[in-house]
Amino acid sequence: MRYVIWAIGSLFSLLMNQATANEGLWTSQQRPELAASLPLHSVMQAGSCSAALISAHGLLLTNYHCLLDSLPYLFSAEPDIFDEGYLAGTTESELALPADFYVSRTLSQRDVTDIVNEAVGDRLRGRARFNRYLQTRDHLVAECEREAGVVCRLVEFNDGLSYQLIREQRFDDVRLVYVPAAEIGYYGGERDNWQWPRHAGDFALLRLYVGESGLSSEPAATNRPYQPERFIALSETPLRAGDALVAAGYPGITQRYRSPSQLSYQFAHYYPSALQYLEQWQQLIKGLSPSGSERRIQYAPLLQRLSNRSKNYQAMLSGYENEQVLLQRDAEHQQIKNWIAQQPNRGDYEEALTLMDELLAEQSHFQAQQLWLSFFDQLQLPRIGRHLYRLAYEKQRPPEQRTGGFQPRDMQTMRNVMSSQASQFDSRVEAQLLAQLLVRHMELPEEQQLKSVNDFFRLSEEPTQLELEQQVKKLYSNSQLDHVPIRLYWMQRDLKHLQRSSDPWLVFAAESYQERVQLGLREREWRGQHQFANGKYMLAVKNWHESQDFSFSYNANRTLRMSQGSVMQAPAFTSLNTLLQQAEPPSQIPEQQKELIQQQDWGCYADAELQSVPVNFLSNLDATGGSSGAATFNQNAELVGLIFDSTAESVINDWHYSEAKQGSIHVDIRYLLWTLDKLEGGSHLLKELGWPWQDFRGECRGVTIPDPAPVAGIDPDPAG
Numbered sequence: 001m002r003y004v005i006w007a008i009g010s011l012f013s014l015l016m017n018q019a020t021a022n023e024g025l026w027t028s029q030q031r032p033e034l035a036a037s038l039p040l041h042s043v044m045q046a047g048s049c050s051a052a053l054i055s056a057h058g059l060l061l062t063n064y065h066c067l068l069d070s071l072p073y074l075f076s077a078e079p080d081i082f083d084e085g086y087l088a089g090t091t092e093s094e095l096a097l098p099a100d101f102y103v104s105r106t107l108s109q110r111d112v113t114d115i116v117n118e119a120v121g122d123r124l125r126g127r128a129r130f131n132r133y134l135q136t137r138d139h140l141v142a143e144c145e146r147e148a149g150v151v152c153r154l155v156e157f158n159d160g161l162s163y164q165l166i167r168e169q170r171f172d173d174v175r176l177v178y179v180p181a182a183e184i185g186y187y188g189g190e191r192d193n194w195q196w197p198r199h200a201g202d203f204a205l206l207r208l209y210v211g212e213s214g215l216s217s218e219p220a221a222t223n224r225p226y227q228p229e230r231f232i233a234l235s236e237t238p239l240r241a242g243d244a245l246v247a248a249g250y251p252g253i254t255q256r257y258r259s260p261s262q263l264s265y266q267f268a269h270y271y272p273s274a275l276q277y278l279e280q281w282q283q284l285i286k287g288l289s290p291s292g293s294e295r296r297i298q299y300a301p302l303l304q305r306l307s308n309r310s311k312n313y314q315a316m317l318s319g320y321e322n323e324q325v326l327l328q329r330d331a332e333h334q335q336i337k338n339w340i341a342q343q344p345n346r347g348d349y350e351e352a353l354t355l356m357d358e359l360l361a362e363q364s365h366f367q368a369q370q371l372w373l374s375f376f377d378q379l380q381l382p383r384i385g386r387h388l389y390r391l392a393y394e395k396q397r398p399p400e401q402r403t404g405g406f407q408p409r410d411m412q413t414m415r416n417v418m419s420s421q422a423s424q425f426d427s428r429v430e431a432q433l434l435a436q437l438l439v440r441h442m443e444l445p446e447e448q449q450l451k452s453v454n455d456f457f458r459l460s461e462e463p464t465q466l467e468l469e470q471q472v473k474k475l476y477s478n479s480q481l482d483h484v485p486i487r488l489y490w491m492q493r494d495l496k497h498l499q500r501s502s503d504p505w506l507v508f509a510a511e512s513y514q515e516r517v518q519l520g521l522r523e524r525e526w527r528g529q530h531q532f533a534n535g536k537y538m539l540a541v542k543n544w545h546e547s548q549d550f551s552f553s554y555n556a557n558r559t560l561r562m563s564q565g566s567v568m569q570a571p572a573f574t575s576l577n578t579l580l581q582q583a584e585p586p587s588q589i590p591e592q593q594k595e596l597i598q599q600q601d602w603g604c605y606a607d608a609e610l611q612s613v614p615v616n617f618l619s620n621l622d623a624t625g626g627s628s629g630a631a632t633f634n635q636n637a638e639l640v641g642l643i644f645d646s647t648a649e650s651v652i653n654d655w656h657y658s659e660a661k662q663g664s665i666h667v668d669i670r671y672l673l674w675t676l677d678k679l680e681g682g683s684h685l686l687k688e689l690g691w692p693w694q695d696f697r698g699e700c701r702g703v704t705i706p707d708p709a710p711v712a713g714i715d716p717d718p719a720g
Contacts, residue, residue, distance in 0.1 A: 022565040022620050023657045024553040025251050028109070034246065034562055042232045043248045043560065043631050046103045046174075046206065050249030050629035052639055053105075054234065055688050058208035058226030059177065060103065061672070062629040063644045064185030067176070067204050068301040072423040073098040074176065075297075082297055085181040087680050094175035094207055096219050098420030100413065103174050103208060104151065106560045107167040112140060112154070116163040120531075127521060130528035138404065140165055145409070149215035157554045158257065160535030161542060166559065171226065172412075173209035173219040178682065180204070180675060183590055187579075190307045194315060194648040197571065198616045198665050199579040202644035203672045205685065218412070232631060234669055234689060235638035238607040239617060243567045247621045247643055247664070249630025251556040254654045257541045259353075260330045261360055263655060267320045269367055271313045277375050277440075278310045284436060288429050295426055302424065312625075312651055319652025319661070328656065339544045352536035359529045369448035373519075376437055380425050381481050384418065385505030388487070389513060392495040411491075418487040427476040435468040452512035475504040556624050565621035568663070572619075575612035576602075576674075596678050604691075605674040614668040617641065623664040624654050632666050641666040 028035035042053035049066035053059070071081055074095055078086050088094040119136040120129050137154040144152035144165060151170045156163055179185060184201035192198055208226040211217030258266075285303055289295035296303075319325070340349040363370075377383055391414070394406035404410070441449060442459050454460055457471065480486045480503060490498065490506070498506055545552040579589065580597045597612075605613045623630065623643055630643040647663035673691055676682035 022563065022622055022659055022662060024551060025254065025556045025561040025563050025622055025624070026553055027559070027561060029111075030553065031562060034564070038246060038248055038562065038633060038637055039230060039232050040248055040560065040562075041105065041230060042228065044103050044105045045250040045558075045560075046629060047101050048252075048626060050251075050627065050631065050643075051103065051206070052629075052631035052642065053208075053228055053231045054639065055231055056227060057688060058228065059685070059688060060174075060206040060208055061639075061642065062204055062206065063202045063642060063667075064179060064200075064204045065202055065304070065644065066629055067097075067179060068186075068304055069424070070097050070101050070176075070420075071179070072298050072301065073420055075423065081179065082182050082300070085179050085185070085680075086176060087178045087682055088176070089684070091207070091225060094177050097174045097176055097206070098423070099172075099219070099416035100420045101174055103171040103206070104168040107150065107169055109167075109559070110165045111162060112165045113162045115140070116154075124528070125532055126528040127525040128528065129532055130524045133528070133531065134404065138400070138407075142400075155557060155559055156531075157557060157559075158535075158538045158542075160531045161538040161554075164559070170216050171208040171210065172216050173223050175207050175209060176204070177207050178205040178676070178680070178685065180680075181590060183588065184593070184675065184679075187589070190304075190311075193308060194311050194645060194651065196618055196647050196663060196665060197574045197578070197582075198645065199574050199582060200616065200644065200667065201671055201675055202667045203642065203675075232639045233637075234673075234691075235634050235636070235640045237634065237636075237638075238609070238614070238670075239567050239573075239634065239640055239668075240609070241567050241569045241572050244564075244635050245566055245619050245621055245640070246562055246564050246633045246637075247619075247623065247627070247630045248560070248562045248633070249627050249643065250558050251561055251624045251630070252558055252626030254556040254624050256555055256653075256655060256657060257538060258329075258655065259356060259537065260326060260333050261357060263329050264326055265360060265364055265367075266655075267317060267326075269364065270371070271317055273368070273371055275310060275313050277371065278306050278313070280436060281375070281433060282306045282310065284432055285429060288432060289426075295429065298424060298426060299429065311648070315648040315651040316655070319649065320655075323652055323656060323658055323661070325652065325656040336540060336544045339547060340540055348536055349540045352533045352540075355529060355533035356537060359526060359533065363526060366448060368444050369450070372437065372441060372444060373450075376434075379430055379434055379437075380421060381430065381476065381479055381505045382434075382508065384421075384481050384487060385503070385509040386512075386516065387414070388481075388490045389495075389498055389506060389509035391491060392493060392498045393513070396495060415488060415491065418491065419484050422482065422484050422487075425482055427482060428473075431472045431476045432469065434472045435465065438468050438472070439465060450512070450515060452508075452515045456508050456511055479503050479505050481505050556626070558626055563622035565619050565662075565664075568618045568620055573607075573610060573617045573668075574615045575607070575610045576615060576671075577610070577612040579615055590679070593679055601678060603674060603677050605670040605677070607670070613670055613674045615671045617666050617668055618647075619664045619666060620659065620662045621664045622653070622657070622662065627664070639669055641668045 026034070028040065044051040044053060044060060046060065046062045047066055047069070049062055051060045051062035054061050074081055074086075077095055086095065116133065116136055120132045124132055140154055141152045144150065144167060147167075149169065151168045153166050153168070154163060155166055180201050180203070185204065186202075187200045188195075188198060192200070209217070209219070209223040210226045211220070211223055217223050282303060285299050285306075289299050337353075340346050343349065391406050394402040399408050438453075438457055438459065441453055442462070457468070463471065490501075499510055501507065542552050576597045580594065600612075602613050607614050619632070621632070621643070623646055627643045628645070631639055632641045632643060634640045643664050643666050645665040647665065649661045650663045652658070653662055673686065673689075676685055677691075
């Protein structure tokens with residue numbers, strides 16, 4: 001059965017009477033009427049993105065770019081998947097995604113703020129506070145997961161302003177049904193990223209599978225497609241400029257309530273420094289992997305992430321200056337401080353402000369070291385060696401006392417990660433990245449250099465770049481951790497076995513373990529101080545907002561959220577016609593697609609106003625990283641598309657929202673349907689979705705086809 005739209009009037013009224021401002025990534029608790037009017041049960045989290053459940057047989061729609069990390073895993077089965085895409089003709093030919101890719105949906109969310117606050121109290125600070133928080137988290141999660149088929153997590157909102165215990169249904173058997181060729185799914189590539197207008201077919205179809213019990217199961221031949229009670233209906237009505245919209249998904253992280261000093265540190269120090277690393281890594285990887293080579297395809301996901309971060313940070317810095325963000329934040333912060341001065345408990349707030357400044361000063365001192373570590377920890381073999389050693393160490397402790405990530409409940413996830421990441425590893429590339437990082441390590445202030453790194457790589461001898469390259473090349477050639485069976489073997493061994501290993505990355509893990517423990521303790525101290533101080537500050541920010549009758553939405557944190565807005569005014573749409581006009585040369589799009597556009601073969605998917613099939617559209621919906629794949633609904637709660645990007649001008653909204661700058665970019669559902677129908681031969685999927693839009697006479701139902709637009713295969717005079 002299709003999802004029944006039972007609250008159209010309610011949703012329409014809410015949308016039409018919304019405030020002019022579109023800021024807000026709202027929880028269901030903050031907007032219960034809106035949540036009740038949407039099919040949120042069918043809005044999923046897929047990997048690091050969002051997704052929409054759109055059929056009675058577990059068909060899931062998400063973005064193409066959300067699968068870039070997974071596609072290299074499928075090379076052995078489909079070596080041409082990037083160039084040609086893939087369409088499964090039957091459920092038997094659907095391709096299992098890597099084991100670490102899973103899909104989940106929110107079942108419920110319970111406020112446990114009082115429980116957490118009672119546990120940590122007002123007297124604990126720093127590491128002691130954070131340790132007590134972790135103990136409380138583990139207890140709440142363990143109690144919650146006694147229910148079969150449920151996965152739980154405790155999520156902190158706005159630096160500890162509130163805590164929510166979230167129950168989720170997880171799907172571990174996820175299979176690829178359809179992904180377009182890169183010429184469609186990633187059209188424009190790095191050039192068009194964060195830009196408008198766009199012409200990307202940024203869509204892909206997956207299917208969810210469950211075990212015979214109907215609950216999540218590890219991938220197995222006996223699993224069957226998930227059959228939900230309800231799913232999201234696709235819209236038959238074309239969008240127009242100004243039409244009201246709602247998006248629902250799992251947006252990443254926003255930081256809209258940071259203090260001026262925290263904001264200034266991020267933009268004056270972190271972003272400029274991180275950009276240097278990002279640009280160096282991109283240059284090195286591209287130099288070692290010529291365009292079109294197998295290695296370039298293998299590293300395409302990492303290059304895409306690096307490029308994405310670079311353009312994002314550059315746009316952040318530009319928006320920060322252009323919008324005079326610090327001046328505006330200073331003014332607001334002063335108003336908050338004036339409000340605090342009038343409160344009877346102002347001492348608590350003032351203590352928090354002092355602690356925040358002290359913590360920032362300490363963290364700033366170690367900024368260069370922290371940044372270096374963040375890139376070093378992305379190297380695969382050193383990271384795997386470290387995780388294996390930590391696992392063996394943790395297994396000496398009772399299961400309930402182990403650190404999160406190393407508990408029995410985490411073992412399947414760790415095995416999945418160990419297995420799937422091997423498809424994105426090349427020893428030559430990683431060795432060069434490490435050599436470059438070691439040069440940077442020698443340039444760090446002496447007090448921020450890591451002794452274990454200096455000792456293991458003999459950096460005190462001041463080796464040359466060439467000597468470092470030769471040294472790390474030998475380390476990689478002597479390691480077997482690039483083989484999945486070896487990784488899984490070491491997962492089963494105890495600490496004594498690992499300590500006897502001669503594998504260089506296990507040796508390094510052992511020699512650096514105590515220093516990494518000390519860094520972890522320092523991080524816990526910081527986290528505990530941050531929770532206490534920023535939690536108090538966020539309470540002041542919230543209360544000040546309410547005193548001014550301002551709306552207050554929680555920062556995004558990868559939990560289910562909704563945002564309200566509308567389609568932008570012209571030019572808000574791109575189409576197949578503008579795609580052909582923009583392609584330089586036209587060979588950038590598949591030849592068959594070019595011919596169909598030239599013939600104006602729109603099928604039943606044309607928009608009469610556009611005189612073509614819509615491809616992408618622009619809205620002012622609030623969004624951020626992780627909003628990719630967010631289901632976009634019209635006023636009837638029907639799916640009209642997915643968010644897949646934002647404009648460069650709007651990325652600053654992660655830190656400081658400006659309605660005038662907000663721009664979210666969506667792929668139109670009609671482009672997916674047209675592509676399946678005309679390019680891919682996906683009639684079986686269209687049938688599953690209830691399409692094409694044809695009545696019993698074979699005529700396009702409810703759609704006006706502009707002239708000239710021959711509809712291939714349809715008799716214009718069926719009566720004759």
